[in-house]
Amino acid sequence: MLSLDWRPLDRRDFLARAGLAGLGVQLGGLLVPSPSQAAANRYSAPPVRAKSVIHIYLTGGLSAQESWDPKPEAPIEYRGELGSVATKLPGVRFGELLDHTAKIADRLTVVRSMTHGEAAHERGQHNMLTGYRPSPALLYPSLGSVVSHEYGPRKNLPPYIAIPGEVTAFGGAGYLNSAFAPFSVGGDPAQANFEVRDLNLPEGVSDERYHRRLKALEAVNRAFTARADSDAVAAMDAFYERAKDLIGSPAAREAFNLKKEPDAVRNRYGRNQAGQRMLLARRLAEAGARYVALTYGGWDHHQQITSNMRRLTPAFDQAFSTLVLDLEERGLLDETLVMVSSEFGRTPKVNADAGRDHWSKVFSVALAGGGVRRGEVVGSSGPTATEPEDTPVSPEDLATTVFHLLGIPAAKELIAPGDRPIEIVKGGRVRDELLA
Secondary structure, X not given: OOOOOOOOEOHHHHHHHHOOOOOOOOOOOOOOOOHHHXXXXXXXXXXXXXXXXXXXXXXXXXXXXXXXXXXXXXXXXXHOOOOEEEOOOOOOEEEOOOHHHHXXXXXXXXXXXXXXXOOOHHHHHHHHHHOOOOOOOOOOOOHHHHHHHHHOOEOOEOOEEEEOOOOOOOOOOOOOOHXXXXXXXXXXXXXXXXXXOOOOOOOOOOHHHHHHHHHHHHHHHHHHHOOOOOHHHHHHHHHHHHHHHHHOOXXXXXXXXXXXXXXXXXXXXXXXXXXXXXXHHHHHHHHOOOEEEEEOOOOOOOOOHHHHHHHHHHHHHHHHHHHHHHHHHOOOHHHEEEEEEOOOEEOOOOOOOOOOOEEOOOEEEEEEOOOEOOOEEEOEOOOOOOOOOEOOEOHHHHHHHXXXXXXXXXXXXXXXXOOEEEEOOOOOOOOHHHEO
């Protein structure tokens, strides 16, 4: 059975662990690697093409047949009730509910031949979020936590941020220290009263009082660290330093403030969960966050897939297409990798409940910006979306390619408990078909 003892580092966890409750600040931070780990990790890194990642994870298993890979020529029991729409790419069609996204298909690369063998939710999520098949002995770190480990914070922002919270139990630090878990925003950005708490001094704590408390805490910490030497202590030091950076940086705090966006921009994304989460992700990536992961909806449609897709997809379609165009208009798309993924796809045939069941043999992901090709469809799922017809791409390949774009060598070894060296991703390869 998988170990599930990892939890995302929420605000209260951080305050308790870092000893900063009296300061009213919180932040996931950077654990400095041990000298032995640093010595073992001398690898030639690829050039950085993506400075940030926005990962849109659609939990439950998005149906490719109703989205990225419709089958308009297949019998009704395979193609389903929904139609398809022409895109800006000759001969390429998306599901009819992706009408806005079809108009920006020339900015995307869609992989229609993703494949793995894990048809259970937890196992598929672990596979797609870490690049590793699940192991009964070890929980592997997510892509975002590896980025946090390798690069640390930038511009006083947490390196890895999750909206609204954890991206399943497998979107966390795994065997790495909890310092690399995501900073969970908490709450729904679509709510009118949304704000990220504890980013400012508490009421009644003046700047002078705050700095007096800092000096007192520093004195206590110096006395403690003089007698203790462990990764846990280093992690607390990292939390402490990152929290000071955040509370001392108005620009970093303001990145979380959606109210700074003009109404026209918020309306353009959509005043709903999909729209406001993607808008907040853009603000955070633009401000310096390295990896922003967000979830939207529940896509496990064993029943009534047509009505469920009609309920969820239009908001995603509007928000995603706006996100890509907004990044492009701001000159950020080339340096920001946007990825849409899910744990697996859905069965080739519609079932007796008018839904589709789990299917990991073939499904789709979509990518934009950050060094990937534009206007490309990679692979095929054949006439009925049963299995890859050509160019199969594995989760290991996808993770290796993402790390490559970020300038991180997937063959680099991290140190798991027991001083066990483990490659960031094992068995994957950079897929040149995806690269610009």
